[in-house]
Amino acid sequence: MLFQVEMTVKLPPDMPAEQAAEIKATEKAYAEDLQHQGKWRHLWRVAGSYSNVSIFDVEDNAELQALVSSLPLFPYMDISVKPLCRHPSSVRDDDS
C-alpha cells in the first residue's frame, strides 16, 4: 500500500543544539535504512520549508503507523497521511 506522508518538523526553539543534531542524525540513519529496504520510496524537501513529502510503500496502515511513530523526530513533527492508489491514466508500471 502506498501512502503520501507530509512531515513538518517543529523542534522546540529552546532544545540544545547538540540534542537537536543528535536527533537529526538518528532520523537520517533511520530514514536511509527504510529507503534501502524500499519502504520509504520517495523523500522530498518541500522547498522553502522545514517539511518533507514522502511516499511510503508498506503492507498496511498498521505498518505505516509503526514506522512513522518510530521516527526519532516523531514527537516534534506535524504529520499528515493520504492513502494512494494507482491512477488509471498512469503510464508508469512501478507505481502500484
Ligand SMILES: O=C(O)CC1=CCC(=O)O1
Ligand atoms: O528533515 C525532515 O524533513 C525530517 C526528516 C525525515 C527524514 C529525515 O532524515 O529527516
